[in-house]
Amino acid sequence: MTLYRPHLIAFGLLALAWLVGLPTALADLISDKRFLWPKRPASESIALVEIDAPSLVRIGVWPWPRHHHAKLIEQLDAAGATEIFFDIDFSARSHPVDDAAFAQALAKAGGSIVLATFQQRAGDLSRGVTLHVNRPLPEFAAHSWPAVVNVLPERDGLVRRYGLGARIGGEFLPSFGALLVARHDEQGPSFHIDFSIRTDTIPAVSYTAVLDREPQALAQLKGRKVIVAGTAVELGDRFNIPNGRVIPGSMLQLLAAESLLQGRDLQPTGLPLSVVGILAILGGMVVLCRRASAKTRVAIVLWTAASLEVGALIIQAQWPIIVDTSIWHLLLSAYLIAIALHEIDLRGLLRGIAERRFQRIAMSLGDGLACLDDQGRIVFWNPGASRIFGYPEADAIGRPFTACLADPGDLAPAQLARLRDAAATEAAVDHILDLVGLRRSGERFALEASVSSWQGADGLQFGIVLRDITVKQRERERIRYLAEHDDLTGLLNRHAFGQRLSAEWDKSETPALAVLLIGIDRFHHYSDIHGREFGDQVLVAFAERLRALVPLNTEIARFADDEFALIVPKEFAAAVADDVARDFGAAALVFGEWRQRVAVRIGYALAEPGWSADHLIGNAHLALEAAKTTHDEGPVSFTASMRDRIASRLTLEAELRLAFERSEFELFYQPQLQLSDQSVIGAEALIRWRHPGRGMIPPGQFIPVLNNSPLSDAVANWVLATACRQSRQWQKAGTPIRVGVNLSPSQLQGSDLQDTIAALLEETGLAPELLELEVTEDILIEDAENAQRTFREIRARGVKIAFDDFGTGYGSLSYLKTFPLDTLKVDQTFVRHLLNDSGDAAIVRATIDLGRSLGLSVIAEGIEDGETANCLKGMGCDEGQGYYFGRPLPAAEFEQQFLARRHVA
Structure with a gap:
């Protein structure tokens, strides 16, 4: 049995390799590597006209208009090309004039054109996959020859084999490569492409070079067959081939044609030769096992493997034959393993390995x-x-x-x-x-x-x-501490605070407790100005002072980045809140060499029957949010109305979303007139909500909620698009007027407002000067640098920018200096009392003078009588709008009342 053991082991390993498909993979690997030597030049009888990246940039669209292909045929024919092969899809119709031009060019070529036909999968898995055939259009096929361009990769994704054609619809069509070399052999088997042929020796010129009649390019095409195909990476027609290379589909067709042309259509050896080789190796090893030592056998096995591969390489270099040596190499490798196992004390080796592994593991244990x-x-x-x-x-x-x-x-x-x-x-x-x-x-x-x-x-x-x-x-205690405490201040963290509060609820359904939430007002400004370390020191000093202010048994937690929480008896909640607010309001925090006065906002909630711990914390948060919105810095206690206001706001947001989906929003237009002759020169687009049940809802009831909801951006873009389309309708009707659109803050938070404007102008065809964007200070102040850049790009397109509600903010004068503006809109709060309030009159006059000195047009809002209009006109105001001239109206009514007579005039 010992005598036969090496052979049994070797053939057992060979059988295992066969079961897992190793021979096939190894055969492919070996044959792929043989293409690295020797390298062969191309015959240069076939040339490639490349649709390359410069050609795509030059023509600028894809697919190209077919009159370019018609012109290319004429140029190739004039250059002396013998045959023209288009590896391009001509199965769909394009512009009729282009299709006619291409068909005429094909007819003139006299049958020397070959067009691609290919199959592609159609359908889905549930209904079964079918093959759809893409053929050239009938008017193209009438003056050309068809050829199949399909190439199928193998399991590993690489293309190695190439067929001479395929039967489609009962008709045999030759493949592109076969037709290039005039092989029309329906019975011919597929073959391996010879990838040792150098692709850099194939003549190739750019598509646009041929169109431009460049002499050097045309000279390379004379007397040659020509393939016209895409090689640009952008077109995606690329295949993986052996040895890690990726080439365009056109180059693959060329290599297949060159393989046929040079007699290099490679065919692998079959199973009989593999079996003969296996028997020869078996016989040789039987003899060697009896007469040679292990070292001699190993040397002979290695020499045999090298000799087989060198011989196979020479044969493949001289003849179109791929000698499959994979099964022989696997058998020889199996014999090497069998020899090693036969000579090694396997049990002792495994025991030694186990002991050394144990030593390494044991010595590395913590x-x-x-x-x-x-x-x-x-x-x-x-x-x-x-x-x-x-x-x-x-x-x-x-x-x-x-x-x-x-x-x-x-x-x-x-x-x-x-x-x-x-x-x-x-x-x-x-x-x-x-x-x-x-x-x-x-x-x-x-x-x-x-x-x-x-x-x-x-x-x-x-x-x-x-x-x-x-x-x-000690580690457990440290982990427990870190799990329950804030590592900066040493106070309880949010999770532990919630557990302590829940524990009180376990003791009683309604404990006599209150939760206070204390927020440091504008805390993030300290970190932004002085750095994160300074902000941390403020928090530590704040926590230490808070500990000293409250009773010793009070639970204190750092609830969020700049928020702290207390659990106090219900009856002392108000007093503790007042004490904390008074103390921090009276003296600054002192830490190191710093003194920093901080303002606090305090909200608290008293536990009520039916509440839970989470409910109590949530209500305290509502109180804190209310405290942050008041001018008074005193503590705020939770009331049911706070929750009602939020619920009402959420309900209104839901109704607004439903209104947007149901198209209940409308745009009304308020006229803007030239004060000198009271001619209508513009209109401001104003959103209105026509509720199906409550009728027209005043803007003041929903616009503040809308502007701060997730729906803001979508509605604002709808307003902008609707206003542009309406203005374009008036422009086409011969009554062009400027339309002003109020921007929402959300539209400037992204980076695509200028792109949106450009797209709308292109889509609608609206003249840019007929669109005016109205911005307010609260929009500009969010991100002044981004706003300046955005408005410069928009204004460069010809769109006008108006500063709305001028005079009501804090930084208006600086914005006039830094922002690209065309118009100032004087806020109606100054215009309405212009005649009765000398202060308002002075502000309006100064604004008009300022605007005129800066080269800006000035429009006054809120004009409600003729006397105010005349006064503004006398001050030099250019334009006006208000109820005196007209209320906001739907587009149709606005057009009938203000534009129809203008059109007649």
Whole structure:
């Protein structure tokens, strides 16, 4: 049996490799590598006209208009090309004029044109996949020859094989490569492409070079067959081929044609030759196993493998034959393994490997590990045990393990005897013991010992995993502390605070408690100005002062980044809140060399029947939010109306979303007139909500909620698009007027407002000067730098920018200097009392003078009588709008009342 063992092992390994498909993969790998040498030049009888990246940029669209292909045919014919092959899809119609031009060019070519036909999958998995055939249009096919361009990759994604054609609809169509070399062989088998042919030797010119009649390009096409195909990466027609290369589909067709042209249509050897080789190797190894040493056999096996591969490489270089040596290499490799296994003491090797692995693992353990013999003496001692007890390995080996225990009786002989008896029954026994360890220094410590036993080669063995529980306990306490406390201030964290509050609810359904939430006003400004470290010091000093202010038994937590929470008895809640607000309002925080005065906002809620801990915290948050919105810095107690206001707001937001989906919003237009002659020159687009049940809802009831809801951006873009389309209708009707649109803050938070404007102008065809965007200071102040950049780009397109509600903010004058503007809109709060209030009159006059000096047009809002209009006209105001001239109207009514007579005039 020993005599046959190497052969059995070798053929067993070969069978396993066969089952997992290794021969096929190895055969592909070997044949792929043979293409690296020798390299062959192309015949240069076929040229490639490339639709490359410069051509795509030059023409600018894809697919190209077909009159370019018609012109290309004329140029190629004039250059002397013998045949033209288009690897382009001509199965769909394009512009009729272009299609006619291309068909006429095909007809003139006199049947020397080949067009691509290809199959593609159609349908889905549920209904079954079918093949759809893409053929050239009938008027193209009438003057051309069809050729199949389909190429199928193999399982590994690489293309190696190429067919001579395919039967489509009962008709055999030759493949592109076969037709290039005039092979029309329906019975011919597929072949392996010779990828040793150098692609850089194939003549190639750019598509646009041919269109431009460049002499050098045309010279390369004379007397050659030509493939016109895409090679640009953007077109995606690319295939993976052996040795990690990726080439365009056109180059793959060319390599297939060159393989046929040069007689390099490679065919692999079959199974009979593989079987003959296997039998020859078997016979040779039977002889060698009896007469040669292991080293000699290994040398002969390696020499045989090298000789086989060199011979196969020479054969493939000289003839179109791929010698499949994969099964022979696998068998020779299996014999090498069989020889090694036959010569090696496998059991001893495995035992040695296991022991060395155990040594490496044991020496790298963080825990201590000791191994004992059946007498309790230490036979193995790892570095972890040395760190725990202080004994180096040399001192520990041979010592009784009981010498490392404060009480040797903790690991008494009786316990070891019980383990010994269990081991005798071949049952593994594990024990976890809590012991008191004794370090070399005499220090006693808590020790956890996990003891196990097994029957080893040298008798009974014991293993003990040792852990210093003192360190573990300290770590547990530290983890517990970090889980419950804020690591910066040392206060409870949000999670622990919620647990403490929930514990109070477990004691009573409605505990007499209150939750106070204290927020540091504008805390983030401190970090932004002075840095994060300064902000941390503010929080630490704030926490220390808060501890000193409240009773000792008060639960305090850092609830959020700049928020702190207290649990106090209900009856003391108001007093504690007042004390905290008064103290922080009276004196600054002092830390290090800094003194920083901070303002606090306090909201609190008193527990009520039916509430939960989460409910109480949520209501305290509502009170804090209310405190942040008031001018008074005093504490705010929760009231039911706070929750009602939020519920009402959420309800209104839901109704607004439904209104948007149902198209209940409308745009009304208020006229803007030239004060000099009261001619209509513009209109402001204003959104209105026509509710199906409540009728027309005033803007003041829904616009503030809309502007702060997630729906804001969508509605604002709808307003902008609707206004542009309406203005374009008036422009086309011969009554062009400027339309003003109010921008929403959300439209400037993104970075695509200028792109949206450009797209709308292109889509509608609206003249840019007929669109005016109205912005307010609250929009500009959010991100002034981004707003300036955005408005410069928009204004560069010809769109006008108006500053709305001028004079009501704090930074208006600086915005006039830095922002690109065309118009100032004087706010109606100054215009309405212009005649009766000298202060308002002075502001309006100054605004008009300022606008005129800056080259801006000025429009006054809120004009409600003729006397005000005349006064503004006398001040030099250019334009006006208000109820005196007209209320906001739907587009149709606005057009009838203000534009129809203008059109007639």
